[in-house]
Amino acid sequence: QIDQLVDSLLPGFCKGKRVSSHWHTSHVSAQSFFENKYGYLDMFSTLRSSCLYRQHSRTLKSICSDLQCWPVFIQSRGFKTLKSRTRRLQSTSERLAETQHIAPSFVKVIRHYFVVEEAKQELQEVVEFLKNPQKFTVLGGKLPKGILLVGPPGTGKTLLARAVAGEADVPFYYASGSEFDEMFVGVGASRIRNLFREAKANAPCVIFIDELDSVGGKRIESPMHPYSRQTINQLLAEMDGFKPNEGVIIIGATNFPEALDNALIRPGRFDMQVTVPRPDVKGRTEILKWYLNKIKFDQSVDPEIIARGTVGFSGAELENLVNQAALKAAVDGKEMVTMKELEFSKDKILMGPERRSVEIDNKNKTITAYHESGHAIIAYYTKDAMPINKATIMPRGPTLGHVSLLPENDRWNETRAQLLAQMDVSMGGRVAEELIFGTDHITTGASSDFDNATKIAKRMVTKFGMSEKLGVMTYSDTGKLSPETQSAIEQEIRILLRVIILMKHKGL
Numbered sequence: 001q002i003d004q005l006v007d008s009l010l011p012g013f014c015k016g017k018r019v020s021s022h023w024h025t026s027h028v029s030a031q032s033f034f035e036n037k038y039g040y041l042d043m044f045s046t047l048r049s050s051c052l053y054r055q056h057s058r059t060l061k062s063i064c065s066d067l068q069c070w071p072v073f074i075q076s077r078g079f080k081t082l083k084s085r086t087r088r089l090q091s092t093s094e095r096l097a098e099t100q101h102i103a104p105s106f107v108k109v110i111r112h113y114f115v116v117e118e119a120k121q122e123l124q125e126v127v128e129f130l131k132n133p134q135k136f137t138v139l140g141g142k143l144p145k146g147i148l149l150v151g152p153p154g155t156g157k158t159l160l161a162r163a164v165a166g167e168a169d170v171p172f173y174y175a176s177g178s179e180f181d182e183m184f185v186g187v188g189a190s191r192i193r194n195l196f197r198e199a200k201a202n203a204p205c206v207i208f209i210d211e212l213d214s215v216g217g218k219r220i221e222s223p224m225h226p227y228s229r230q231t232i233n234q235l236l237a238e239m240d241g242f243k244p245n246e247g248v249i250i251i252g253a254t255n256f257p258e259a260l261d262n263a264l265i266r267p268g269r270f271d272m273q274v275t276v277p278r279p280d281v282k283g284r285t286e287i288l289k290w291y292l293n294k295i296k297f298d299q300s301v302d303p304e305i306i307a308r309g310t311v312g313f314s315g316a317e318l319e320n321l322v323n324q325a326a327l328k329a330a331v332d333g334k335e336m337v338t339m340k341e342l343e344f345s346k347d348k349i350l351m352g353p354e355r356r357s358v359e360i361d362n363k364n365k366t367i368t369a370y371h372e373s374g375h376a377i378i379a380y381y382t383k384d385a386m387p388i389n390k391a392t393i394m395p396r397g398p399t400l401g402h403v404s405l406l407p408e409n410d411r412w413n414e415t416r417a418q419l420l421a422q423m424d425v426s427m428g429g430r431v432a433e434e435l436i437f438g439t440d441h442i443t444t445g446a447s448s449d450f451d452n453a454t455k456i457a458k459r460m461v462t463k464f465g466m467s468e469k470l471g472v473m474t475y476s477d478t479g480k481l482s483p484e485t486q487s488a489i490e491q492e493i494r495i496l497l498r499v500i501i502l503m504k505h506k507g508l
Contacts, residue, residue, distance in 0.1 A: 374432025
């Protein structure tokens, strides 16, 4: 019986036995396969003398103890090593989605994350519920079932979800929306059921589904995917179906809330929608301080200056900026990061890497220098223009030079004077070329400046109601307007641009 057991479990290793062709599915022998891939040579020599050569003096219990150290073989296209005992008897349709159970003790709490305070306050209420649910139910209120985190990429939605579970000290299950569906029908719905079954067994807990729009998109009639609605239907039933779902909070994150199915985002499923926007200048400063403390940096570094020049950056982009600065300092052989490396990484992200290999003759360098000087002079003397940060004629991306302006704070609204000042600065380069080299020697370098000034003037006329002739009426699609109205709009734009050019000529 012992011989039969060894033969059935290890058909290719026993002495004197011819290997059945039924097992010839790998291109290498089993022994060389494990010696080359896993380094099991020593273990094989031990087992070869003890187990495989059938020493009848050994007991069944002794042989079974040796067999527990072996990988498990399954017949496939070659041998597969199964590392998890719980998955040996589960088929593909029965497996859970690739959820990660994260221990709360390794997760930072909400106060460690520098995101908008309103979002943190909303999620703090969820933490209070998980810690003390009786505080809310004693008044007759129902516990929230789902929280939808909405915001651009990199703003910290996933980190906030982990912070909720970490501060509440409850189990946290993470899954991506694209992990549920596969090529087999019914796999997605089955994985949804298994996920919620495991979560309910460990309630109270948090289920976090990232990229929710992948699994919760709007249902449409499609002959190409007739069974694609099964997964979202199962998700709807688990969140608010016939059976109660007490103690399990679902947190979803998406960049496209408009793509979600209306039945999914209704109250009773996702009761709360928390917007996680990009940080303001204060938030960017705190985020930069947080990441700078993780590297060696000079004490003269001012994070606020970098924060003022990174309007619209998310937390992930700011982390990348600091990392790029650290890499630059390491390449240059410096012992710490300075403002020079931070400014370099900021310019690299905004405008592209430096093109030092480009050969530019002295004539074009001179033209570029005067052109950028015109921008800088206008920005310096114009009342409502933003302060100058720096000017350079180092080629970056498609440009030969650049004048960087540094706003004092985030501009939530812009006045008419500020918009005109932006147009002034854009026209300064062409005006400088005309005054220095003459109208016959102006260059094409001002094309992007004209494009920027024209866009500002067009928005002032068609969207902002800043035209005296057309008034406060907005024009969203100028292609569908009458010829008379289109002509009036173009005339107002020309007037704004002509006035700007004349004023800059006079100023210089």
